[in-house]
Amino acid sequence: MTRFLGPLALVVVGFLALAGCGRDPRPGTAPSEPPAEVGLTVIPRGERQEAPPLAGPTLTGGAADVAALRGHPVLVNAWATWCAPCRKEIPLLVTAAEDHPDLRVVGLDVQDRPEAARAFAADMGVPYPSIVDPTGEILAGVPGVPPRALPSTVAIDREGRIAARVIGPVDRAMIEKLRAAADAR
Numbered sequence: 713m714t715r716f717l718g719p720l721a722l723v724v725v726g727f728l729a730l731a732g733c734g735r736d737p738r739p740g741t742a743p744s745e746p747p748a749e750v751g752l753t754v755i756p757r758g759e760r761q762e763a764p765p766l767a768g769p770t771l772t773g774g775a776a777d778v779a780a781l782r783g784h785p786v787l788v789n790a791w792a793t794w795c796a797p798c799r800k801e802i803p804l805l806v807t808a809a810e811d812h813p814d815l816r817v818v819g820l821d822v823q824d825r826p827e828a829a830r831a832f833a834a835d836m837g838v839p840y841p842s843i844v845d846p847t848g849e850i851l852a853g854v855p856g857v858p859p860r861a862l863p864s865t866v867a868i869d870r871e872g873r874i875a876a877r878v879i880g881p882v883d884r885a886m887i888e889k890l891r892a893a894a895d896a897r
Contacts, residue, residue, distance in 0.1 A: 750879045752886050753856070754893045760873035763866070764853045768843045771821060771830050776841040779872060781816045785894030786868040787887070790820040790851050790861070791842075793828045797881035798863040802836050805865075808887045809840050815891055818843065822851050822862060867894035 766788055767777035778786055789805055791798035809817040819842030821829045826844065833842060845851055852859035854866055856877055867876040867890040876893035878886050 752876065752878050752889055754876040754889065755856075755874060757896070760869065760871075760875060761855060763868045763872055763874050764855065766818070766820070766843065766850060766854075768845065768850065770841040770843055771819075771826065771833055772841065774841065776818055776843050778818055778868060781818070781868075782872045783870055784814055784816045785870060785875075785891060786816045786818060787865055787890055787894065788818050788820055788854075788868065789863065789865045789882075790822050790845075790854075790857075791863050792822050792824040793832045794824065795862045799832075801863055801881045801883075802838065804882060804884055804887055805840075806836060806838055808891065812891060814895070816840070820845050820851060822860075823848050865890060867891070869894045869896065 763778060765777075765779065767779065768775065770776050778788060787805065787808070789801070791802065793799070805817055805819075808815060817840040819833070819838065819840060821842045822845045824844075824846075829842065829844075843850065848860055851857065851861070851864070854864075854877075855874060857864050857866065857879060861879050863881050865878045865882050865886075866874055869875040875896070876890050878890065882890070
């Protein structure tokens, strides 16, 4: 029996690593919609819905409101310092923000310690604002994204509608597809 525990432990650890950093909803709560598919989903133009309010105080003490960015393609990336895949994808988002002047990137720092998040953003040279979401309430309001899915990234088109999403970490190719979906005219 004990000779099977080692391989079983490896399988369990591997599964947890692939699952990302998402957390289950609070005990006793039911998801508001079916679970979203992990990976990239591009939403056809005729099926897009308006982005929910994505606004609040930022890590730097200001405020940000994604609705004010209407007219630009926008990527909203939900992250936390305690989420290893989130930490790996941030440099890709920083590069995307720098390489595409019309693209707006907004972070959504979910259930994090503010001092750790500020230090991390400064260390990574994050040039875009990150809205503070201490309870996960803002993330939970995003259609098609499980309430505690970290990391996750949503592309919002120029009309303020959800154009695409990634549940899980992004790579360069996914960022380009998100950007293209949000930028399509």
